[in-house]
Amino acid sequence: MNRMIRSGTLIALLPIAACLLISCSRGGKTPVLKASDLPVTAGPYRLERIYENTWAITETSPLETVTCYLLAGEKRALLFDTGLGTGDIRAAAAQLTALPVIVLNSHSHYDHIGGNYLFAEILGPDLPETVRSARGLGHEAFVSFYRDAYMMDPDSTASSFVIRPYRITRRIHDGDRIDLGGRSLEIIFTPGHSADDLCLLDRENGVVFSGDIFYEGALFAHLAESDPEAYRKTALILERLAGEFRYVCPAHSRPMAPASRLAEVRRLFNRIDAGTAAVRDIGNRLLYSSDSLKIVLNKSR
Numbered sequence: 001m002n003r004m005i006r007s008g009t010l011i012a013l014l015p016i017a018a019c020l021l022i023s024c025s026r027g028g029k030t031p032v033l034k035a036s037d038l039p040v041t042a043g044p045y046r047l048e049r050i051y052e053n054t055w056a057i058t059e060t061s062p063l064e065t066v067t068c069y070l071l072a073g074e075k076r077a078l079l080f081d082t083g084l085g086t087g088d089i090r091a092a093a094a095q096l097t098a099l100p101v102i103v104l105n106s107h108s109h110y111d112h113i114g115g116n117y118l119f120a121e122i123l124g125p126d127l128p129e130t131v132r133s134a135r136g137l138g139h140e141a142f143v144s145f146y147r148d149a150y151m152m153d154p155d156s157t158a159s160s161f162v163i164r165p166y167r168i169t170r171r172i173h174d175g176d177r178i179d180l181g182g183r184s185l186e187i188i189f190t191p192g193h194s195a196d197d198l199c200l201l202d203r204e205n206g207v208v209f210s211g212d213i214f215y216e217g218a219l220f221a222h223l224a225e226s227d228p229e230a231y232r233k234t235a236l237i238l239e240r241l242a243g244e245f246r247y248v249c250p251a252h253s254r255p256m257a258p259a260s261r262l263a264e265v266r267r268l269f270n271r272i273d274a275g276t277a278a279v280r281d282i283g284n285r286l287l288y289s290s291d292s293l294k295i296v297l298n299k300s301r
């Protein structure tokens with residue numbers, strides 16, 4: 001009986017699924033989902049509305065779980081990060097807005113730029129790391145980055161993982177504003193985790209999109225391109241933002257947290273420098289922790 005009900009539901013849903021497939025395969029317009037349809041799962045993506053005209057697109061894979069954010073104005077939408085590229089994030093975004101979508105990356109690590117190649121308009125800073133990353137990442141280079149970052153091999157399902165090249169079409173600078181039509185966003189450079197980290201500020205709604213410079217978990221300041229001194233300076237910026245904004249939307253962990261948590265980064269660095277942070281030896285790295293935040297540094301920091 002239960003099985004019959006389930007198959008009945010399945011038959012009822014088939015025309016909708018077929019319609020979605022046809023519209024995609026013929027290159028027609030994807031129907032935009034209503035707020036009441038969300039959250040929904042589409043391939044590796046979970047689509048959820050976080051506030052007005054703003055959505056989280058969370059991609060799950062054996063390599064990483066990463067959240068990208070789509071912010072729509074009246075004329076265009078901005079996709080902040082494109083994830084790993086294990087699915088079609090352009091098609092996922094088209095389920096949320098019919099507006100043209102431009103891309104901005106929080107930084108150019110593999111788990112944030114993987115879907116860039118799907119987009120025609122990509123904003124990026126004029127920094128060597130950003131320019132280099134746009135050339136793509138071969139599998140060998142990806143594996144060596146992954147080993148260095150996580151101190152382990154990537155999952156065997158990623159045996160052919162690469163980042164496809166893409167083209168940055170517009171240079172952005174620290175303090176720039178992006179006009180989406182009736183909605184203005186601000187860019188602030190926040191290096192430390194990598195050389196080209198930036199945060200996106202939605203002042204009108206009191207929200208900071210922090211990329212990997214802040215999330216709830218172990219922050220990485222031990223990578224080859226990490227700069228702990230730059231991270232310390234960025235921690236001062238984050239402390240200021242903690243007082244000015246209401247929420248922070250990070251690229252990993254939960255999609256929304258109180259912005260006051262941004263101040264924990266500076267507190268943790270202060271404790272590290274004062275020798276009062278809890279510390280654990282993890283091979284050639286040190287894992288520091290205080291409050292509910294952690295940070296990984298090289299021993300020769």
Ligand SMILES: [Zn+2]
Nearest residue numbers: 109111212251
């Ligand atoms: Zn990341």
